Amino acid sequence: MALDSRVPKGPIKDKWTDYKNHIDLVNPANKRHIDVIVVGTGLAGGSAAATLAELGYNVKAFAYQDSPRRAHSIAAQGGINAAKNYQGDGDSTYRLFYDTVKGGDYRSREANVYRLAEVSANIIDQCVAQGVPFARDYGGLLDNRSFGGVLVSRTFYAKGQTGQQLLLGAYSAMNRQIARGKIEMFNRHEMLDVVVVDGKARGIIARNLVTGEIERHSAHAVVVGSGGYGNVYFLSTNAMGSNATAAWKIHKKGAYFANPCYTQIHPTCIPRSGDYQSKLTLMSESLRNDGRIWVPKNMEDVLAIREGRKKPTDLSEDERDYYLERRYPAFGNLVPRDVASRAAKERCDAGYGVNATGEAVYLDFASAFERYGKEQAKIHNIENPSPAKIKELGQAIVEAKYGNLFQMYEKIIDQNPYETPMMIYPAVHYTMGGVWVDYNLMTTIPGCYCIGEANFSDHGANRLGASALMQGLADGYFVLPYTIGDYLSADIRTGKIPTDSKEFDDAEKEVTDRINFFMNNKGTKSVDYFHKKLGKVMWDKVGMSRNAQGLTEAMSEIKAIREEFWKDIYIPGTADEMNPELEKAGRVADFLELGELFAKDALMREESCGGHFREESAELDGPQKGEAKRNDEDFAFVAAWEYKGEPADAVLHKEELEFKDIELKQRSYK
Amino acid sequence: MNLTLKIWRQKDSKAKGQMVDYKVTEISEHMSFLEMMDVLNEQLVNSGEEPVAFDHDCREGICGMCSMYINGEAHGPDRGITTCQLHMRMFNDGDTITIEPFRAAAFPVIKDLVVDRMAFERIQQAGGYISVNTSGNTQDANNIPISKHAADEAMDAATCIGCGACVASCKNSSAMLFVGAKVSQYALLPQGQVEAADRVQNMVAQMDLEGFGNCTNTGACEVECPKGISLENIARMNREYLSATLKG
Numbered sequence: 001m002a003l004d005s006r007v008p009k010g011p012i013k014d015k016w017t018d019y020k021n022h023i024d025l026v027n028p029a030n031k032r033h034i035d036v037i038v039v040g041t042g043l044a045g046g047s048a049a050a051t052l053a054e055l056g057y058n059v060k061a062f063a064y065q066d067s068p069r070r071a072h073s074i075a076a077q078g079g080i081n082a083a084k085n086y087q088g089d090g091d092s093t094y095r096l097f098y099d100t101v102k103g104g105d106y107r108s109r110e111a112n113v114y115r116l117a118e119v120s121a122n123i124i125d126q127c128v129a130q131g132v133p134f135a136r137d138y139g140g141l142l143d144n145r146s147f148g149g150v151l152v153s154r155t156f157y158a159k160g161q162t163g164q165q166l167l168l169g170a171y172s173a174m175n176r177q178i179a180r181g182k183i184e185m186f187n188r189h190e191m192l193d194v195v196v197v198d199g200k201a202r203g204i205i206a207r208n209l210v211t212g213e214i215e216r217h218s219a220h221a222v223v224v225g226s227g228g229y230g231n232v233y234f235l236s237t238n239a240m241g242s243n244a245t246a247a248w249k250i251h252k253k254g255a256y257f258a259n260p261c262y263t264q265i266h267p268t269c270i271p272r273s274g275d276y277q278s279k280l281t282l283m284s285e286s287l288r289n290d291g292r293i294w295v296p297k298n299m300e301d302v303l304a305i306r307e308g309r310k311k312p313t314d315l316s317e318d319e320r321d322y323y324l325e326r327r328y329p330a331f332g333n334l335v336p337r338d339v340a341s342r343a344a345k346e347r348c349d350a351g352y353g354v355n356a357t358g359e360a361v362y363l364d365f366a367s368a369f370e371r372y373g374k375e376q377a378k379i380h381n382i383e384n385p386s387p388a389k390i391k392e393l394g395q396a397i398v399e400a401k402y403g404n405l406f407q408m409y410e411k412i413i414d415q416n417p418y419e420t421p422m423m424i425y426p427a428v429h430y431t432m433g434g435v436w437v438d439y440n441l442m443t444t445i446p447g448c449y450c451i452g453e454a455n456f457s458d459h460g461a462n463r464l465g466a467s468a469l470m471q472g473l474a475d476g477y478f479v480l481p482y483t484i485g486d487y488l489s490a491d492i493r494t495g496k497i498p499t500d501s502k503e504f505d506d507a508e509k510e511v512t513d514r515i516n517f518f519m520n521n522k523g524t525k526s527v528d529y530f531h532k533k534l535g536k537v538m539w540d541k542v543g544m545s546r547n548a549q550g551l552t553e554a555m556s557e558i559k560a561i562r563e564e565f566w567k568d569i570y571i572p573g574t575a576d577e578m579n580p581e582l583e584k585a586g587r588v589a590d591f592l593e594l595g596e597l598f599a600k601d602a603l604m605r606e607e608s609c610g611g612h613f614r615e616e617s618a619e620l621d622g623p624q625k626g627e628a629k630r631n632d633e634d635f636a637f638v639a640a641w642e643y644k645g646e647p648a649d650a651v652l653h654k655e656e657l658e659f660k661d662i663e664l665k666q667r668s669y670k
Numbered sequence: 671m672n673l674t675l676k677i678w679r680q681k682d683s684k685a686k687g688q689m690v691d692y693k694v695t696e697i698s699e700h701m702s703f704l705e706m707m708d709v710l711n712e713q714l715v716n717s718g719e720e721p722v723a724f725d726h727d728c729r730e731g732i733c734g735m736c737s738m739y740i741n742g743e744a745h746g747p748d749r750g751i752t753t754c755q756l757h758m759r760m761f762n763d764g765d766t767i768t769i770e771p772f773r774a775a776a777f778p779v780i781k782d783l784v785v786d787r788m789a790f791e792r793i794q795q796a797g798g799y800i801s802v803n804t805s806g807n808t809q810d811a812n813n814i815p816i817s818k819h820a821a822d823e824a825m826d827a828a829t830c831i832g833c834g835a836c837v838a839s840c841k842n843s844s845a846m847l848f849v850g851a852k853v854s855q856y857a858l859l860p861q862g863q864v865e866a867a868d869r870v871q872n873m874v875a876q877m878d879l880e881g882f883g884n885c886t887n888t889g890a891c892e893v894e895c896p897k898g899i900s901l902e903n904i905a906r907m908n909r910e911y912l913s914a915t916l917k918g
Binding site: 051070072075084086130138164173175176273274281411478580 | 681682698700701702704705708709712714715716718719720721723725726727728729730731732733734735751755757759780781784786787788790791794795796798799800801802803804805806808809810811812814815816817818821822824825828829831832855856859861862
């Protein structure tokens with residue numbers, strides 16, 4: 001199948017408006033005869049479900065948690081971007097569009113990103129109307145702050161809990177529709193397959209996670225908004241239950257999977273401390289505004305610190321290597337996420353990591369305490385303040401800005417970050433790859449849509465801070481509700497989709513066969529055993545820096561783990577009850593396929609791009625020596641993979657990316 | 671460290687439950703409480719037994735899933751945290767730790783430590799929202815200024831994670847801190863005013879219908895709340911309720 005992105009013709013600034021003016025609409029009286037299934041109820045799925053119900057469609061929404069309010073969108077801290085230009089600092093739709101395309105290292109689709117920037121302002125209005133308590137200034141107007149990679153203040157925030165508040169906004173809109181009976185909510189349900197009838201998505205097979213019952217649900221269209229697949233690494237900042245199953249199942253039924261190797265590695269996370277660890281905790285990127293990142297210059301000091309003979313505060317300024325400031329004098333500690341992550345790994349790989357596992361660098365606020373402290377002493381007319389007084393005054397300022405993060409760090413690490421530098425290390429965060437969708441957000445299966453982090457289109461090879469929430473809500477509130485109507489307008493005479501067809505029988509049989517296999521397999525190993533093994537291969541060979549040899553090895557190693565999994569997996573309990581091990585088994589089985597495709601995609605992409613450093617593709621000389629080298633000549637395309645059984649046999653389709661409104665340029669932060 | 675765990679095991683909502691003793695060894699003080707539970711479960715799976723079912727997800731203190739009653743306290747010892755933020759350094763080698771599900775008539779046990787908190791959902795569906803279309807045709811967000819103080823207070827109330835620790839800690843199993851937080855968020859904002867009277871009456875009626883008890887100002891909910899939601903929210907809800915009732 002040739003990939004048709006269905007991007008409307010015409011100037012970029014008019015595309016979305018023209019498109020909306022010319023699509024087919026569904027008469028309000030007909031909408032109540034049309035059913036839509038929404039899988040996943042985070043920012044994307046939740047806002048989509050609420051809006052589709054508002055429009056009059058019958059919505060069935062599915063979530064694996066006990067409530068949509070638990071979706072992992074809730075954990076986003078920093079904020080949401082919108083080109084409101086309230087600050088009058090020169091922001092505009094074009095600037096937000098430009099920053100997003102550049103930040104994504106020129107691997108996103110221009111038309112989608114422009115539309116995202118265009119609707120961003122409406123998102124804020126919508127959320128405020130719903131009662132989202134965004135931060136306000138003393139005049140009662142909305143407050144903004146700035147994030148990495150941009151030169152304006154366009155980030156709206158609700159303390160350090162913006163994701164929580166936006167999700168609760170979408171959730172309250174859902175509740176309103178649940179109360180009216182327009183959304184039927186299926187909590188503690190997991191989608192285990194999509195049902196395709198006459199080439200169109202017409203329903204799903206779901207498992208009730210409390211009773212184990214397998215259910216058939218039909219609809220005229222299926223929307224998947226199930227989030228990212230970062231848990232393929234086992235350790236990530238994702239929630240424990242975050243999984244790729246819904247996205248992977250539609251892939252196996254015909255939806256192409258795009259750019260699987262694009263995963264964001266976030267530079268400021270709390271490091272791993274042992275093999276038992278279950279997840280990694282992210283500390284907001286905003287800390288880099290005031291913290292300086294360093295490791296010791298000399299190996300003796302590294303060893304002394306690891307063995308507890310020295311403390312980081314014992315090292316003088318000239319015994320420290322502020323490697324970001326050294327390598328990137330123009331941007332220093334504020335280089336984008338991909339650059340900061342790679343640089344930390346480079347120092348740790350060279351042996352300079354400062355904790356027991358050798359995987360940590362320092363994030364030090366001492367100079368911020370001093371800088372703010374001196375400023376405060378001046379403001380308060382304190383003459384000749386003692387160093388202790390300066391530190392005290394400075395700490396108060398830092399506490400006001402980042403107090404909750406400092407407290408969170410102390411709870412986890414049991415060290416006071418006001419007294420000793422924090423330890424941080426990069427961790428897997430957000431996946432930019434995902435199910436391929438056209439401009440309508442429809443996958444290559446007609447009637448099957450994919451929104452939010454689960455699709456691929458808007459972030460390219462790297463996601464800027466505060467843009468994930470923006471995309472989730474843009475897709476759900478403002479894009480999908482239009483585009484899906486265009487498709488559904490052909491379905492007004494179809495009537496209810498029956499669930500007793502052969503297609504439903506077959507899909508259900510596939511699902512029950514797999515569950516029966518798990519329950520009857522007389523293996524010896526737990527699901528986590530395999531998941532951790534997969535995660536190690538992914539991190540070591542398909543992580544931040546990659547080479548052809550490692551990737552080839554990873555593909556065969558993952559295949560071997562998969563084979564072992566299907567031989568030796570053991571699931572206790574039964575299938576007709578709440579069984580968390582059985583749930584995990586299905587998800588890990590899918591990760592074991594996705595992981596191999598991920599490695600295959602990375603192997604094919606012989607360029608360094610975004611957070612993905614291909615060791616063979618680095619600048620060899622000049623001022624950029626050693627930095628990532630993108631290759632627009634050969635790789636300015638979306639890699640969309642078609643399922644053909646074994647992941648190794650997947651077939652590559654290319655969507656060539658066009659940059660008509662933005663000039664392709666190498667990024668430099670020197 | 672080595673620990674003895676006394677855990678409530680219950681096959682499903684209908685079965686009779688009981689406390690069962692387990693031993694775990696080599697627990698590191700750096701582990702979170704849930705990671706210690708992972709270690710136990712791995713041990714149980716490897717010996718062919720059923721692992722202990724418990725709710726958990728984000729493991730960074732914000733999703734509100736990890737409901738557990740540990741040594742007689744919701745989310746265990748330590749203040750202002752959820753179970754995933756509780757670390758084993760709070761315990762000593764040789765300790766016996768009692769782990770139970772949240773207990774309240776309105777939160778029936780589903781399995782082991784997993785309870786059904788759908789009552790909270792139904793309370794929110796009864797009116798925990800602002801009736802605005804999700805159409806994007808709303809007015810500009812800065813057209814209605816909100817004082818910083820009101821916005822901050824609304825945010826403090828909105829911080830509730832719906833975990834149910836307030837109910838579990840209350841001797842009456844009252845949900846008033848949870849409902850009070852939600853009512854307060856909207857009561858403090860201009861957008862929520864039009865339907866404020868209906869909202870508070872409907873939410874309170876649903877709360878009673880679900881079988882939650884009344885507030886007797888003991889304050890245990892505030893002490894155990896992982897997000898520090900204050901009792902002021904209950905007072906505000908009572909004021910809102912009273913004025914709604916007087917208006918008829």
